[in-house]
Amino acid sequence: MFLKPDFRLKRRFPYHLICALLLFFAASQAAVADELAVWNFNDSDLNVDHGSGTLTSNLNVVNVLFAAGTTNNARLGDIAGQALSLQGGTSTANNGRNLTFNVSTVGFANIIVSFATQGTSTGFNSNQFQYSLDGINFIDFGSPYIPATAFGTLPLVFSLVSIAGLNNNPNAAFRVVFNGATSSTGTNRIDNIVVEGTPAATSSIPEPTTMVLLLSGLGGFYKMRRRRE
Ligand SMILES: [Ca+2]
Numbered sequence: 150m151f152l153k154p155d156f157r158l159k160r161r162f163p164y165h166l167i168c169a170l171l172l173f174f175a176a177s178q179a180a181v182a183d184e185l186a187v188w189n190f191n192d193s194d195l196n197v198d199h200g201s202g203t204l205t206s207n208l209n210v211v212n213v214l215f216a217a218g219t220t221n222n223a224r225l226g227d228i229a230g231q232a233l234s235l236q237g238g239t240s241t242a243n244n245g246r247n248l249t250f251n252v253s254t255v256g257f258a259n260i261i262v263s264f265a266t267q268g269t270s271t272g273f274n275s276n277q278f279q280y281s282l283d284g285i286n287f288i289d290f291g292s293p294y295i296p297a298t299a300f301g302t303l304p305l306v307f308s309l310v311s312i313a314g315l316n317n318n319p320n321a322a323f324r325v326v327f328n329g330a331t332s333s334t335g336t337n338r339i340d341n342i343v344v345e346g347t348p349a350a351t352s353s354i355p356e357p358t359t360m361v362l363l364l365s366g367l368g369g370f371y372k373m374r375r376r377r378e
C-alpha cells in the first residue's frame with residue numbers, strides 16, 4: 150500500500166503563511182512612527198518641509214544662516230542639501246537665545262524629537278532642550294548637550310514618550326536654548342529636525358476594530374478557499 154501525500158495540507162500552507170504575514174505586516178505598520186513635522190533646510194528657510202509646524206528663532210537675523218547639510222536623520226528621501234547655521238553673533242549676543250518649534254500633536258502620542266547637529270570650537274556648546282505643554286512655558290528636558298564637531302551618522306534624540314501631556318496636544322512646542330558661544334562667528338549647524346509620534350488611538354498595537362475587520366476579512370477569504378476545495 151502506498152502512502153498518499155496530503156496535497157490539501159500542502160495547498161493550504163502558503164495561504165496560512167500569507168495570513169500570518171498579513172497579520173505581522175498590519176501590526177508592524179501600526180507601530181511605525183509618523184513624522185508630524187520635518188525641517189530639512191534644503192530650501193534655506195525656516196518653513197516646515199514635511200508635515201506642519203512653525204519654527205521661529207530670536208537670534209539676531211544676520212546670524213541665522215544656511216550651510217552644507219547632512220543626510221543624518223534625513224527622512225522621506227531628503228538629500229543633505231543645506232542645514233541651519235547659527236552664529237554666536239556680535240558680543241556673543243545670541244547666547245541665551247533659542248530656536249522654537251510649535252507642532253500640534255493632536256491624534257498622536259509617544260512624541261520623539263530628533264535632529265542632526267554639529268558645532269565649531271567657539272560655537273554654542275551648552276544647549277538645553279526644552280518642551281512646552283502650552284506653547285508659552287518651557288521645561289528643561291535632560292541636561293545641556295554639547296554638539297559634536299561633525300554631523301556624523303547618529304542624530305540627537307529626545308524621547309518624550311514619558312511626557313503624557315505632550316500627547317494629543319495642539320499647543321505642544323519644543324525649544325533649544327543656545328549657550329556657551331565664545332566668538333561672534335562660532336556656529337552650530339542643525340539639520341533634519343523631526344517631530345514624530347504614533348497614532349494616539351493605536352499607539353503600538355492595531356485598534357480592536359482594525360483587528361476585527363482584518364480577521365473577518367481573512368475569515369471570509371478562508372471560507373472562499375474552503376468552498377472551492
Ligand atoms: Ca538638509
Ligand SMILES: [Ca+2]
Nearest residue numbers: 194196197198
Ligand atoms: Ca524649508
